[in-house]
Structure formats: C-alpha cells, structure tokens
Amino acid sequence: MNVLDYLKKQEIVDLACDLIRQPSLTNMEGPAVDYMINWYTDQGFDEVIVQEVQPGRRQVLGVLKGDGTGKSMMFNGHLDIDPITADWEWDPYEPRVDGNRLWGAGVHNMKSGDAAFLSAALAIKRSGAKLRGDLVCATVVGELQGGVGTVHMLKEGVRTDYAIVPEPYSVDNILTKCVGVHDFAINVIGKSEHISRMEESIDAIRKMRVVLDRIDGMEFEARDPDLPGAPRWVAGSIIGGRNRDYDLAGPYNIPDFCTIIVDFRYPPGYTIEEINQRFRDMLEEIAAEDPEFRYELEYPVNPRFRVGGTPMPPMGVDPNAEIVRILKENHRKVTGAYPKQIGAVIPRSYCGNDTAHLAHAGVECCLYGPRGYPDQVEKHVRIDEMVTCARSLVLSGYQVVTRPR
Numbered sequence: 001m002n003v004l005d006y007l008k009k010q011e012i013v014d015l016a017c018d019l020i021r022q023p024s025l026t027n028m029e030g031p032a033v034d035y036m037i038n039w040y041t042d043q044g045f046d047e048v049i050v051q052e053v054q055p056g057r058r059q060v061l062g063v064l065k066g067d068g069t070g071k072s073m074m075f076n077g078h079l080d081i082d083p084i085t086a087d088w089e090w091d092p093y094e095p096r097v098d099g100n101r102l103w104g105a106g107v108h109n110m111k112s113g114d115a116a117f118l119s120a121a122l123a124i125k126r127s128g129a130k131l132r133g134d135l136v137c138a139t140v141v142g143e144l145q146g147g148v149g150t151v152h153m154l155k156e157g158v159r160t161d162y163a164i165v166p167e168p169y170s171v172d173n174i175l176t177k178c179v180g181v182h183d184f185a186i187n188v189i190g191k192s193e194h195i196s197r198m199e200e201s202i203d204a205i206r207k208m209r210v211v212l213d214r215i216d217g218m219e220f221e222a223r224d225p226d227l228p229g230a231p232r233w234v235a236g237s238i239i240g241g242r243n244r245d246y247d248l249a250g251p252y253n254i255p256d257f258c259t260i261i262v263d264f265r266y267p268p269g270y271t272i273e274e275i276n277q278r279f280r281d282m283l284e285e286i287a288a289e290d291p292e293f294r295y296e297l298e299y300p301v302n303p304r305f306r307v308g309g310t311p312m313p314p315m316g317v318d319p320n321a322e323i324v325r326i327l328k329e330n331h332r333k334v335t336g337a338y339p340k341q342i343g344a345v346i347p348r349s350y351c352g353n354d355t356a357h358l359a360h361a362g363v364e365c366c367l368y369g370p371r372g373y374p375d376q377v378e379k380h381v382r383i384d385e386m387v388t389c390a391r392s393l394v395l396s397g398y399q400v401v402t403r404p405r
Contacts, residue, residue, distance in 0.1 A: 070132025081106030
C-alpha cells in the first residue's frame with residue numbers, strides 16, 4: 001500500500017474537532033495538552049515527552065523513533081489559540097462542519113494544522129515502514145507569547161534536521177521569510193481625584209490619547225525589499241482605571257493609571273533595543289512638552305496580560321533549501337501543480353511564528369498550512385486545504401525519515 005492509503009479524511013476532521021473542543025487560550029492550554037498526552041499514548045508513539053515549560057504549565061511531544069541512519073523531521077504546531085471574538089453565534093468550542101468549512105475556536109490558528117500533521121504522522125506509523133530518522137511531533141504552548149514552548153523544547157535539546165510548521169498561510173504557499181515580533185507595554189501615570197475635584201487631578205487616559213496619536217505618526221524605514229510593509233505596529237490593547245490594578249469600580253474617579261500594549265512587527269536589520277529606544281525618544285518628547293506627563297516603557301510585558309515574554313526574531317530560510325524542495329515536489333504530487341508562491345508571501349509574511357526559533361537553532365524549516373475562505377477566515381478552515389496539507393506532509397515526512405543519510 002502507498003503511505004497515503006493510511007491517511008483518512010474523516011479522521012483528520014474528527015481530530016480537528018476534538019482539538020477544538022479543548023479550550024486552550026494562551027497560558028491556559030492544559031485541556032489540550034492532556035488530550036494530546038492521551039492521544040500520543042493511545043496511538044502507540046514510541047516516546048511521549050511531557051515538558052514543564054513554566055511551573056504548572058506543560059507541553060507534549062510525540063516521537064516515532066528511527067534507527068539513527070537517516071535524517072530527522074519535526075512537525076511543529078502550537079496548541080494555544082487566539083482570544084475569542086465577541087461575535088460568535090454559538091459556542092465556539094463546539095465544532096461545526098458546513099460543506100467544505102470546519103468552524104470552531106482555534107481551528108484557524110492553528111488546530112487545523114495540528115490535526116493535519118498529527119494525522120500525517122499517524123499514517124506514517126500505520127504504514128509499518130522502517131524509519132531511519134526520528135519523526136517528532138511537537139505540540140507546543142505559548143507560540144502566541146513569542147514561542148516560549150518551542151524555545152523551551154530547543155533548550156531541552158530537541159532538534160531535528162528539518163521541520164515544517166503548518167501555520168494558516170494556505171497550502172498555495174510555502175513561506176521561508178517572516179518578520180520578527182516585539183511586544184511591549186507603555187504605562188502612563190496620573191493623579192486620581194474624585195470628579196468633584198477633577199481640576200486637581202491628572203487624567204492618565206487623557207494623557208494616553210496623546211501617546212496613541214504620536215504612535216500613529218511614527219515613521220520607521222523598510223529595510224528588506226521582500227517585506228515592504230514592515231515595520232508595522234499597533235497599540236492593540238488598552239486598559240485604564242484607578243491604581244495599578246486598574247480598578248474599574250469607581251468611574252467617578254479620574255484614572256491614574258493607563259496601559260497600552262504595542263505589537264511591533266519588524267524586518268531584518270532592526271533590533272529590539274533600537275525599537276525600544278525609538279519609542280522612548282517619542283515619550284521623552286511628550287514629557288518635554290508636558291511637565292505632568294509621566295510614563296514607563298515596560299519590557300517584557302507584565303505576565304498578567306499573557307503577552308510576549310520571549311523575543312521572536314525575523315525568520316529567513318533559503319527558498320531553495322532542501323526541505324522546501326522536498327515539500328514543493330510532494331505538494332505537486334498531491335495537487336498536480338507547484339505552490340503558487342515560495343519565499344516571502346505578502347501579507348502572510350507579516351506574521352511571526354516558531355520557525356524563527358527553529359531556524360535560529362539550525363533547523364532547516366518552512367511554513368505550509370491550511371487556511372479558510374476570505375470571509376470570517378479566523379473562525380474556520382477549508383477542509384480540502386487541511387487534507388491537502390496532511391497528504392503533502394505524509395509524503396514529505398515519509399521521504400525524509402525512511403531514506404538513509
């Protein structure tokens with residue numbers, strides 16, 4: 001039998017549905033990790049490696065062992081999911097299939113990709129082929145915090161020759177270049193008084209409005225022609241209230257503490273130190289104009305916000321690297337055509353991901369994963385793309401781990 005014969009479409013969908021049902025917001029991935037520990041065990045993986053990334057926070061890897069005479073492959077995907085939007089019309093943790101769409105929390109980023117690579121690994125195992133190299137399935141946590149899980153895994157010594165990360169950039173593309181991601185907070189400190197004495201106060205939220213306007217007006221030059229829209233940045237989160245706990249129970253009090261969290265995407269050629277200094281310079285300009293203005297630039301961000309914590313540098317891999325050639329040819333075998341784009345793919349390359357850490361550690365890697373249709377893309381995945389991804393990963397993984405060096 002061909003190894004593809006061991007891959008079943010319905011099993012891919014069912015596994016994705018099971019993953020959707022496991023709530024796994026960032027830093028709250030426990031249910032999904034427990035599910036994966038049981039899944040690897042039940043499927044008979046040779047090793048099930050549970051790692052404690054932070055006290056009380058775990059991730060798990062499943063390994064199919066080779067005899068050491070071939071090259072190794074990693075399929076890497078994160079279990080933590082993006083925050084749930086307010087406009088869901090049903091329980092987002094209850095998956096729904098509607099034609100070619102699978103809907104559910106986290107299926108876009110990236111439980112559909114997880115289901116694809118897990119199903120691919122299982123097909124390789126079921127084939128009974130002799131493995132010369134290890135096949136590592138890394139179901140990690142904290143990718144949305146800069147990749148704390150993959151960084152921990154690498155520090156623990158888990159490395160492979162090649163890796164594919166099926167982030168939701170579409171199976172029409174193989175990405176080999178992405179921006180770096182830097183998250184930091186700006187706090188503005190005011191002076192709180194009751195509204196009856198507001199003239200004696202310093203309104204931290206009002207002062208933050210000035211900061212937001214200045215941020216919108218900042219200019220950073222592009223330093224990579226493949227990433228013409230980078231740097232790009234957004235103050236994507238804001239909270240203000242009374243004291244550093246942001247007490248919201250007294251709206252009649254002028255707020256004395258306001259925080260924004262800035263997400264900054266940058267190309268090669270920038271450093272975190274330069275970015276922070278540019279923002280400090282902007283804040284110092286405001287302080288020079290306004291004697292009441294007091295601020296703090298906070299990096300890393302307070303862990304209470306579940307943001308950042310690990311630098312995620314830009315990623316760049318040769319578009320002609322061996323893993324890219326392997327995946328490209330196997331995509332053609334599955335679909336009859338080569339991927340439409342290979343290299344930097346705009347706007348997908350303005351996303352950060354764990355290939356940044358894998359490539360930095362010397363693992364030859366690329367990105368290739370299932371995506372949904374343009375409308376409500378973050379809530380669903382195209383089932384056909386999920387299956388295409390799994391089939392391409394089966395062939396690529398099989399090719400790597402069954403051949404001698």
